[in-house]
Amino acid sequence: MQLDIRTKLFIAAIFSVLALVYQNPIMLAIVLVLNLLALILFRMPFNIFFGFRKFIYMYVILIIIQSLFVKSGEPLIQLGNTYLLTTDGIFYGISIILRFLILAGSGLILFNCNTSELLLALVKLRIPYEIVFMIQVGIRFIPQFTNELQNIFNGIQLRGVDLRKVYKRKVIRVYISIFTPLIYSVWQKAEKLSILLELRGFRKFPTRTYYREIFLKKIDYVVISFVLIITVAIVYTGSIL
Amino acid sequence: MVFISLQGVSYAYNGRKEAAVKNISLSIGQAEKIAITGLNGSGKSTLAKLILGLLKPQNGKIILDGRPVGKYSLVGVGEKLGYVLQNPSQMLFNTSVYNEIAFGLKWRGKSKNEVHYLCKRYLDLFDLWDLRYEMPFNLSDGQKQLVAISAVLALQPSYLILDEPTKSIDTFRKKKLKDILQEIWRRGTGIMVISHDTELITGFEGRRIHMSKGEVVEDAVRYTD
Ligand SMILES: Nc1ncnc2c1ncn2[C@@H]1O[C@H](COP(=O)(O)OP(=O)(O)OP(=O)(O)O)[C@@H](O)[C@H]1O
Numbered sequence: 001m002q003l004d005i006r007t008k009l010f011i012a013a014i015f016s017v018l019a020l021v022y023q024n025p026i027m028l029a030i031v032l033v034l035n036l037l038a039l040i041l042f043r044m045p046f047n048i049f050f051g052f053r054k055f056i057y058m059y060v061i062l063i064i065i066q067s068l069f070v071k072s073g074e075p076l077i078q079l080g081n082t083y084l085l086t087t088d089g090i091f092y093g094i095s096i097i098l099r100f101l102i103l104a105g106s107g108l109i110l111f112n113c114n115t116s117e118l119l120l121a122l123v124k125l126r127i128p129y130e131i132v133f134m135i136q137v138g139i140r141f142i143p144q145f146t147n148e149l150q151n152i153f154n155g156i157q158l159r160g161v162d163l164r165k166v167y168k169r170k171v172i173r174v175y176i177s178i179f180t181p182l183i184y185s186v187w188q189k190a191e192k193l194s195i196l197l198e199l200r201g202f203r204k205f206p207t208r209t210y211y212r213e214i215f216l217k218k219i220d221y222v223v224i225s226f227v228l229i230i231t232v233a234i235v236y237t238g239s240i241l
Numbered sequence: 242m243v244f245i246s247l248q249g250v251s252y253a254y255n256g257r258k259e260a261a262v263k264n265i266s267l268s269i270g271q272a273e274k275i276a277i278t279g280l281n282g283s284g285k286s287t288l289a290k291l292i293l294g295l296l297k298p299q300n301g302k303i304i305l306d307g308r309p310v311g312k313y314s315l316v317g318v319g320e321k322l323g324y325v326l327q328n329p330s331q332m333l334f335n336t337s338v339y340n341e342i343a344f345g346l347k348w349r350g351k352s353k354n355e356v357h358y359l360c361k362r363y364l365d366l367f368d369l370w371d372l373r374y375e376m377p378f379n380l381s382d383g384q385k386q387l388v389a390i391s392a393v394l395a396l397q398p399s400y401l402i403l404d405e406p407t408k409s410i411d412t413f414r415k416k417k418l419k420d421i422l423q424e425i426w427r428r429g430t431g432i433m434v435i436s437h438d439t440e441l442i443t444g445f446e447g448r449r450i451h452m453s454k455g456e457v458v459e460d461a462v463r464y465t466d
């Protein structure tokens with residue numbers, strides 16, 4: 001399905017809001033299932049979800065922390081006066097996990113959309129171009145910075161520093177070696193970029209034309225209405241549950 | 242004796258249909274002097290990164306000094322090979338030119354006196370000693386390049402790989418670099434120079450490998466030009 005980017009933004013926003021509004025794991029689970037369905041419908045790479053298996057131990061820790069600090073609920077495991085595991089702890093822990101998965105899933109809805117379309121959508125949504133431009137620069141430079149960081153890491157190791165074997169006291173020195181040049185080069189790039197922008201007439205004229213255009217098609221209106229109906233249905237069920 | 246050996250090595254970057262390096266087989270001796278030439282995008286830098294193990298080939302094997310390169314840590318590779326990146330400013334990460342040279346030496350456990358001696362010697366090669374307290378990022382492009390080269394030379398690797406070492410260097414220092422490379426080669430260091438700088442390559446006796454579209458199209462030993 002070839003949807004307008006704004007439709008996708010809308011759907012991602014709805015899922016995110018639902019994830020933040022609901023506490024109840026049952027409601028969150030329903031939202032998550034719908035989210036997965038949406039990902040399948042849009043043919044998004046939702047198998048990334050299985051990558052989250054690696055964080056299982058973190059989830060367990062989350063549940064324990066919730067149990068330690070949420071004083072309500074029935075204690076399941078107790079050590080003296082401290083509750084190690086409570087029903088409410090599990091309850092809130094699971095809510096947090098589900099929320100996290102839904103937020104990740106909403107992000108994935110936007111995963112393989114073209115960045116320039118995404119930016120154009122933001123412009124069409126009346127977000128000031130200056131802000132959109134900043135986002136654009138950010139997106140554009142992320143791969144370059146990771147690349148640069150990787151190069152510095154490689155350089156350090158090729159010159160004889162085994163990062164796994166560095167002693168604790170020296171670790172700080174090594175990290176200073178890594179981040180000083182990185183920050184410096186970011187600074188230099190920002191400076192160069194601002195000069196280049198001036199030279200090419202950035203914001204010299206009040207309006208700007210766009211090479212690409214995006215349109216909402218019939219299918220977009222249908223999908224948005226459909227999503228709205230489902231959302232209302234969810235909110236309604238949530239209120240009687 | 243074969244020092245670096247590539248057997249049917251191919252590599253395609255993520256998301257690219259065309260492979261950057263296609264089915265390359267090469268044997269390189271430890272003391273061999275090689276110039277790799279080719280047009281922009283012909284896969285020269287990719288080949289160097291494969292040899293260093295920075296990229297993992299999708300096909301084929303790369304053996305460095307008797308062991309697959311994938312079995313080495315980067316530190317291990319660094320002990321066998323000295324490498325100057327095509328973009329040397331990405332190799333500078335210290336707060337002064339002096340420390341840039343001293344960095345690898347200190348980590349290799351050289352004494353203070355030795356470090357000082359080697360720093361002086363290698364910074365003097367390209368008249369950089371007076372700049373020793375400067376921030377490497379504030380140097381001119383050519384100076385950065387020379388600092389990066391000196392830092393690698395100071396480690397006295399047994400094999401040296403230089404990717405476009407003369408890109409922003411003036412004619413005088415280019416000549417100097419050429420002489421230095423010749424000199425360390427005479428003393429037994431193998432050298433691989435990736436370059437399309439005719440000034441450097443002309444009169445560069447030894448093996449010449451020419452690449453085109455990821456393949457080796459010429460591999461011959463030349464004595465004169
Ligand atoms: N990080 C990268 N991601 C994707 N493709 C790349 C990347 N680096 C290089 N390439 C592509 O791989 C091919 C070979 O690049 P390589 O850098 O090896 O060329 P080169 O011979 O070193 O060129 P030059 O003389 O310009 O340095 C090119 O087509 C290039 O576009």
Ligand SMILES: [Mg+2]
Pocket residue numbers: 285286287327404
């Ligand atoms: Mg190159």
